Amino acid sequence: MTHLASLTTRIAQCSGLTLEPHQSEAVDCVLEAWTGQDRATVVMACGTGKTIVGLTVASKAIAAEEGASVGVFVPSLGLIKQIIQVWREFQPWGDRLRVIAVCSDAGVEADDIPPDEIPAVVTTDASALCRFITEAPPCAVNVIFSTYHSAWVVADALTEMRQALDIGIADEAHNTAGAADKSFGLMLHDHVLPIRKRLFMTATPRIVRRVTGEVASMDDAAIYGPIAYNLSFRRAVERGIICDWEVLISVVTRDEAQAIGLARAVHGLSGERLQEAAGRAAIAKAIESVGIKKAISFHNTILAARDFAQNQSSNDQAMPGFHIFHVNGADKVGRREAMSAFAGAEKALVSNARCLTEGVDIPAIDLIAFLGRKSSKIDIIQAIGRALRKAPGKTKGYILLPVLLDPRTGQTPEDALAESDLSLIWDVLAAMRDNDELFAENIITAGRGFQEGPPTTVLSPGWVRFLGEVDLEAIRRGIEVIALDELLFPFDHGYRHLVDFANNTGHGKVPIQHVEPDGFKLGIWVASRRKNYRQGVLSAERIAALEAIPGWTWDVLNAQWDQGIFTLRAFVEREGHANIHSKHVEPDGFKLGNWVGGRRKEYLEGILSAERIAALEAIPGWTWSVFSARWDDGMIALRAFVEREGHTKVRDRYVEPDGFKLGIWVGSRRYEYRLSNLMSGK
Numbered sequence: 001m002t003h004l005a006s007l008t009t010r011i012a013q014c015s016g017l018t019l020e021p022h023q024s025e026a027v028d029c030v031l032e033a034w035t036g037q038d039r040a041t042v043v044m045a046c047g048t049g050k051t052i053v054g055l056t057v058a059s060k061a062i063a064a065e066e067g068a069s070v071g072v073f074v075p076s077l078g079l080i081k082q083i084i085q086v087w088r089e090f091q092p093w094g095d096r097l098r099v100i101a102v103c104s105d106a107g108v109e110a111d112d113i114p115p116d117e118i119p120a121v122v123t124t125d126a127s128a129l130c131r132f133i134t135e136a137p138p139c140a141v142n143v144i145f146s147t148y149h150s151a152w153v154v155a156d157a158l159t160e161m162r163q164a165l166d167i168g169i170a171d172e173a174h175n176t177a178g179a180a181d182k183s184f185g186l187m188l189h190d191h192v193l194p195i196r197k198r199l200f201m202t203a204t205p206r207i208v209r210r211v212t213g214e215v216a217s218m219d220d221a222a223i224y225g226p227i228a229y230n231l232s233f234r235r236a237v238e239r240g241i242i243c244d245w246e247v248l249i250s251v252v253t254r255d256e257a258q259a260i261g262l263a264r265a266v267h268g269l270s271g272e273r274l275q276e277a278a279g280r281a282a283i284a285k286a287i288e289s290v291g292i293k294k295a296i297s298f299h300n301t302i303l304a305a306r307d308f309a310q311n312q313s314s315n316d317q318a319m320p321g322f323h324i325f326h327v328n329g330a331d332k333v334g335r336r337e338a339m340s341a342f343a344g345a346e347k348a349l350v351s352n353a354r355c356l357t358e359g360v361d362i363p364a365i366d367l368i369a370f371l372g373r374k375s376s377k378i379d380i381i382q383a384i385g386r387a388l389r390k391a392p393g394k395t396k397g398y399i400l401l402p403v404l405l406d407p408r409t410g411q412t413p414e415d416a417l418a419e420s421d422l423s424l425i426w427d428v429l430a431a432m433r434d435n436d437e438l439f440a441e442n443i444i445t446a447g448r449g450f451q452e453g454p455p456t457t458v459l460s461p462g463w464v465r466f467l468g469e470v471d472l473e474a475i476r477r478g479i480e481v482i483a484l485d486e487l488l489f490p491f492d493h494g495y496r497h498l499v500d501f502a503n504n505t506g507h508g509k510v511p512i513q514h515v516e517p518d519g520f521k522l523g524i525w526v527a528s529r530r531k532n533y534r535q536g537v538l539s540a541e542r543i544a545a546l547e548a549i550p551g552w553t554w555d556v557l558n559a560q561w562d563q564g565i566f567t568l569r570a571f572v573e574r575e576g577h578a579n580i581h582s583k584h585v586e587p588d589g590f591k592l593g594n595w596v597g598g599r600r601k602e603y604l605e606g607i608l609s610a611e612r613i614a615a616l617e618a619i620p621g622w623t624w625s626v627f628s629a630r631w632d633d634g635m636i637a638l639r640a641f642v643e644r645e646g647h648t649k650v651r652d653r654y655v656e657p658d659g660f661k662l663g664i665w666v667g668s669r670r671y672e673y674r675l676s677n678l679m680s681g682k
Contacts, residue, residue, distance in 0.1 A: 017052065017056075017090040019052065019056065020049060020241070022044075022048060022049075022231055022236075022239065022241060023048075023049050023052055023053050023056070025229060026042050026044065026053045026228075026229040026231070027053055027056045027057050027060065029042075029228040029229040030042060030053075030057050030199060030228045030229065031057065031060060031061065032228070033225065033226055033228035034061070034197055037225055037226070038195075038196060038197050038198060038225075039197075039198045039199075039200070039221075039223075039224060039225025040198070040199055040200070040225040040226060040227075040228040041173070041199075041200040041201070041202075041205070041218065041224045041225055041226065041227045041228060042199065042200070042201045042202075042227075042228060042229045042230075043202060043203065043205055043227055043229070043230045043231065043232075044201070044203060044229070044230075044231040044236075045203050045231055045232065045233045045235075045236040045241070045242060045385070045388075045435075046203045046242070046381065046382060046384070046385020046386075046388065047236075047241075047242045047385050047386075047388055047389040047390075048203075048231055048236050048241050048242065050171065050201045050202075050203070051082075051083055051086050051171065052086070052090065053201065054072070054169045054171065054199060054201055055086065055087055055090060055091065057167075057169075057199055058070050058143075058167050058169065059091070059092050059093075061166075061167055061197065062093075062141060062166070062167075065139055066139065067096075067136065067137070067138050067139045067140050067141060067142070068141050068142070068166040068167065069133060069142045069144070069163070069165045069166050069167075070141065070142070070143045070144065070165065070166060070167045070168075070169070071143075071144045071146060071154060071165045071167070071168045071169070071187070071193075071195065072087075072143060072144070072145045072146070072168075072169045072171065073146050073147070073148055073151060073168065073169065073170050073171065073187050074145070074146075074147060074148070074171045074172060075147065075148055075171075075172050075175045075184070076147065077103055077115060077117070077118065077147065077329075078329065078355060079171065079172070080101055080103060080118055080145045080146075080147065081117055081118050081119060083145060083171065084099060084101065084118065084119055084120055084145055085119060087099070087143065088119075091141075093141045096137075096139055096140050096141050097140075097141050097143065098132070098136055098140050098141065098142050098143070099120045099121075099143050099145065100120060100121050100122075100123065100129065100132050100142075100143075100144055100145070101115075101118045101120045101121065101122045101123070101144075101145045101146070102122075102123060102124065102129060102144060102145070102146035102147070102150045102151075102153045102154055103115055103118065103122060103124070103145075103146060103147045103149075103150050104122075104124045104150060116332075117332050118145075120145065123153075124150060124153050125153070126153050126156035126157040126160060127157075127160075129144065129153060129154065129157035130157045130160055130161050132144075133157070133161065133163070134161065144165075148175055148176065148183070148184035148185075148186070148187070149183060149184065151183070151184075151186040151187050151193060152183070152186060154187075154193060155186055155192050155193040158193060158194055163194075164194035164195060164196055165193075165194070165195045165196065166195075166196050166197065167195070167196070167197050167198075167199070168187055168193075168195035168197070168198045168199070169198075169199045169201065170187060170198070170199070170200045170201065171201050172201075172202060172382075173200035173201055173202045173218070173224070174202045174204050174205060174206035174218065174378055176188055176200070176216060177205075177206035177207075177208050177215075177216050177217055177218050178206070178208055178215065178216060179214070179215060179216075180214035180215055180216050181214075182216075185216050188216055188223055198225065200218070200224050200225070202218070203381065203382070203385065203435075204377070204378040204381050204382065204435070205218040205219070206218050206378060207219050232435075232436075232437060233435045233436045233437075234436050234437050234438045240390075241390070242385075242388040242389060242390060243387075243388045243389070243390060243394055243395060243396050243397045244388075244395070244396050244397070245384065245387070245388060245396065245397050245398070245399060245432070245436075246396055246397075246398055246399070246462065246463065246464070246465060247398075247399045247401060247428060247429065247432075247463065247464045247465070248285075248286050248289070248290070248367075248398050248399065248400045248401065248465050248467055249401050249403055249425065249464060249465070249466050249467070249475075249479075250281075250282035250283075250285045250286060250400060250401070250402050250403065250466075250467040250468060251403045251405055251466060251467065251468030251470055251472065251475055252278040252281040252282050252285070252402055252403065252404055252405065252468065253404075253405050253406070253407065253468075253469070253470060254274070254404065254405070254406040256278075256281045256469070257274055257277040257278040257280075257281050257404065258274075258277065259281075260277050260280050260281050260284070260314055260317055260318050272304065274404070275371075275404065276304070276307065276308055276311075276371070277314065278402050278404040279297070279308070279369065279371035279402050280308070280311075280314055280315065280318040280319075281318060281402075282369070282400060282401075282402030282403075282467075283295065283297070283318060283319060283349070283369055283400065284318040284319060285467040285468065286367060286369075286398065286400050286467065287319060287322075289465075289467050290366075290367075290398060292366040292367045292398065293346060293347045293348075293366055294342075294347070294348055294349075294363065294364065294365040294366050294367075295348075295349040295350075295365060295366060295367040295368065295369060295400075296349070296350055296351075296352065296356055296362070296365055296367075296368045296369070296383075296386060296387075297349060297350075297351045297352070297368075297369040297371050298352065298353070298354075298356075298357070298368065298369070298370050298371065298372060298374065298383055299351060299352070299353050299371050299372045300353070300372030300373065301353055301372075302328045302330075302352075302353045304353070304371075304372060305326055305328070305351040305352050305353050306326050306328070306351070308324075308326075308351045308371065309324045309325060309326035309350075309351045310326070312324070319347075319349065321347050322347045322348060322349055323341065323342070323345045323347065323348040323349075324348070324349050324350075324351070325338040325339075325341060325342050325348065325349070325350040325351070326338065326350065326351045326352070327339060327350055327351075327352050327355060327356065328352060328353065328355055329355045335355075338350060339362065339363070342363060343363040354379075356383075356386065357374075357379055357382050357383045357386075362386060364389055364390075364391035364394065365386060365387055365389075365397075366387070366394070366397065366398060367387060367397070367398040367399070367400055368383055368384060368386055368387045368397075368398075368399055368400065369400040369402075370383070370399070370400065370401055370424055370428065371402065373423065373424055373427065373539065374427065376539065376541045377427065377430065377431040377434060380427060380428055380431040381431050381432075381435050384397070384399055384428075384431070384432070387399060399428060401424055401425055401428060403417075403420055403422065403425070403475075404420060404421075405417065405420055405470060405475075406420075407470075417475055417478040417479065422479065422482065423532075425479065425483070426482075426483070426486040426487070427539070429458075429464075429483065429486075429487055430486065430487060430491070433487055434492075439463060442458065442460060442463065443458050443487045443488065444488075446458040446460075458480065458483050458487060459476055459479065459480055459483060491529075491542060493520075494520070494522065494525040494526075494529070495545060495546075497516050497520050497522045497525070498510065498522065498525075498526065498546075498549060499549070501514075501516075501522060502549050502550055502551075506550065507550050507551035507562075507566075508526075508549035508550055508551050508552045509551050509559065509562040509563055509566055510522050510523050510526045510563075511523050511563045511566075511567070511588055511589075511590055512524065512526075512527055512563070512590075513588045513589035513590055514588060515588075526559075529542075529546060530554055530559070533554050534554075560595075561612065563590065564590075564592070564595040564596075564599070565612075565615055565616070567586055567590050567592050567595070568580075568592065568595075568596065568616075568619060569619065571586070571592060572619055572620055572621065577620075577621050578619055578620065578621035578622050578623075579621070579632035579635065579636060580592055580593055580596050580632065581593050581632070581633045581636045581637065581658075581660070582594070582596075582597050582633050582660075583633075583658045583659065583660065599612070599616060600624060603616075603624050604624075633660060633665075634660075634662070634665040634666075634669070637656050637660045637662045637665070638650070638662065638665075638666065640656075641656070641662060648666075650662055650663050650666045651663050652664070652667050
C-alpha cells in the first residue's frame with residue numbers, strides 16, 4: 001500500500017467514514033498534484049461524493065496536531081448548511097475543529113434558505129472573522145464556510161491580518177468561471193484572497209471563450225490548475241456509482257391538457273395555464289408507462305411551482321395516490337416539513353423553481369420533470385443529477401420533457417410538431433451530449449449514417465422514449481432530423497467560430513453567405529440564432545453571449561445594412577472605384593449590385609436615414625444618381641466586352657451573359673451623341 005493510500009485509510013478510520021474507491025482515487029490524485037503546484041481541479045459526476053473528497057483532502061493535507069485555516073466556498077446558503085453538517089459528522093479533528101459561516105441574505109437567490117438556518121455562527125463582519133482566527137488555539141483547525149457572494153469579507157479579513165488560508169476549496173466551482181473580475185471569482189486570485197493550496201470541484205466545468213476583456217475559464221490550468229481527477233458521467237455509470245438515464249418525451253395534445261386542466265378553468269385554457277396542464281398530463285403518462293413513485297418538477301418561477309402543487313383537483317386526476325409538495329428557500333419551516341413528508345411518502349412529487357437544482361442532498365427519486373426552461377446546460381445537468389442517485393432496486397433515472405401538440409383539423413402530426421416549442425428537448429439532449437461521452441458517440445454515428453443513407457437514429461431506444469396517444473413514429477421522425485442538426489452543430493460550436501471571426505475582423509457582422517475555412521456555414525448559423533431570438537426560444541445565457549460580440553445586432557435589416565456597407569467599402573478598396581454593376585455579385589455570394597440599387601431607391605423615396613446617407617456619401621466615388629449608376633453599368637459591361645472580343649462593334653440586340661442589354665445601351669449612347677445630348681466627358 002502506498003503512503004497516500006495508507007494515509008487515506010487512516011483518515012477514514014479515525015473519522016468513522018469509509019471512502020468509496022473512486023473517492024480514494026480522487027483524494028490521492030489531488031495530493032499528488034499539489035506536490036508540484038498549488039492548484040488542482042476535480043471533475044466528478046453529480047452524486048458521486050465530492051463533499052467527502054474535499055473534506056478528506058483537507059484532512060490529509062493538514063499535519064497531525066497542527067493548526068490550519070481552511071476556506072470552503074459554495075454558491076448557496078443551502079449548500080453551506082449541508083456541507084457544515086457533513087464536515088462536522090465526518091471530520092477527524094475532534095474538538096480542534098472550529099467553524100464559522102460567512103454569508104448573508106443579500107444577493108442570494110430568492111429560492112435559497114435564510115442565514116438563520118446555518119448550523120454555525122454567521123457573520124459578514126471582517127473584524128469578527130479576524131478575531132475568530134487570531135483567538136484560536138495554535139492547534140485549532142479553523143474552517144470558514146463562505147458563499148462566493150460574501151468572499152470579499154474573507155478577503156478583507158486576510159488583508160487586515162496579512163495572512164493566507166492554508167487550503168481553499170471551491171465547491172460547484174463552475175460558478176467562479178466567467179469575467180475575471182466577477183464577484184464569484186474572488187477566490188481565484190492570490191492578490192485578492194491569498195490561499196496556499198486551492199482545490200476546485202465540479203461536475204460541470206464551465207469553459208468560457210474570450211470576446212472582450214479577461215475571463216476565467218476552467219480549461220485554463222494557470223487559474224484552475226490541472227484536472228487531477230476526472231470521473232466522467234459515463235465512467236460513473238459503468239462503475240455502478242450512479243444510475244443510467246433515459247429521456248421521456250411525453251407528447252400531450254391540447255385536448256388532453258384541457259381535460260386535466262378544466263377542473264379549475266371553466267372557459268378553456270391558454271398560455272401558462274395550458275402549459276401547466278400539459279405538464280401534469282405528461283407526468284400522468286410517465287407514471288403509467290414506467291411506474292415512477294418519486295419525482296421532482298422544475299418550473300420557471302417560484303409562483304409557477306407553487307401553483308402547480310396547489311391545484312389539488314387536477315393533481316388528483318393526473319396523479320392519483322400521489323402526495324404533492326412545494327418547496328422554496330424563503331419558507332424554511334414549510335420546506336423542512338415538505339421534504340420530510342416527501343421522503344416518507346410512498347408516492348410523491350415535489351415542485352420547485354431552483355432550490356433543489358444544485359448541491360443540496362435530497363431523498364432518492366425516480367424522475368425529474370422539466371416543466372419550464374432551465375437557464376443553462378450546467379443547471380440542466382445539476383438538476384438531472386438528482387434523478388441518477390442510486391437506490392435499492394433502481395436501475396435508471398428518468399428525465400421528463402413535455403411537448404404540447406395542438407393539431408388543427410386535417411393537420412398531420414409533423415405539421416403540428418413544427419408549430420410546437422421543442423427548445424427544451426434540444427437543451428436537455430445537448431447537455432447530455434456534452435456530459436455523456438457514449439451518447440455523444442451515438443450522435444456522431446447517427447449523423448454519419450444519416451449522411452450516408454442507412455437507417456439510423458439519434459433518438460435510439462434506451463436514450464429517448466416517446467409517450468403519448470398520437471402517431472409517435474411520425475413525431476419521432478419529425479424530431480429526428482431537427483435533432484441531428486441541433487446536436488451535430490451545437491450552439492457552442494457555432495459560437496466558437498463567431499468569436500474567432502470577431503477576433504479576426506474586429507466585428508461580428510457575418511455575411512449570410514460566409515463559410516468558415518473548415519466548411520462551417522457561420523452566416524447561416526448566425527441567421528438561425530436571430531430567428532431563435534425572434535421566436536423567443538434563445539436562453540438568457542445565449543442572448544448575453546451573443547450580445548457580448550462587438551457589433552452584434554438582433555435586427556435583420558440592420559445586419560443586412562452592416563453587411564452591405566462593409567462589402568461596399570471592401571469593393572472600393574479592392575477595385576479603386578464605386579462603379580458597381582447592378583447585377584454584380586461578390587465572390588462570397590453577396591449581391592452587392594442589388595444592395596446598392598436598393599439604397600439608391602430608398603434615398604430617392606426619402607426613407608434612408610441621415611446616418612446611412614452620410615455613410616454612403618463617405619465612400620469615394622459614390623453617387624446617388626440612378627442614371628449615373630446605369631452609365632456605370634454600361635461602361636463596365638462595354639469595357640469587359642472590348643477586353644473579351646477585341647472590338648466595340650456591339651450588335652443592337654446583344655445581351656451580356658448576366659442579362660445586361662449592352663447592345664441597346666450602346667445604341668442609346670450613340671443616339672444621344674448624334675442629338676448632342678451626351679454629356680461632356682462621357
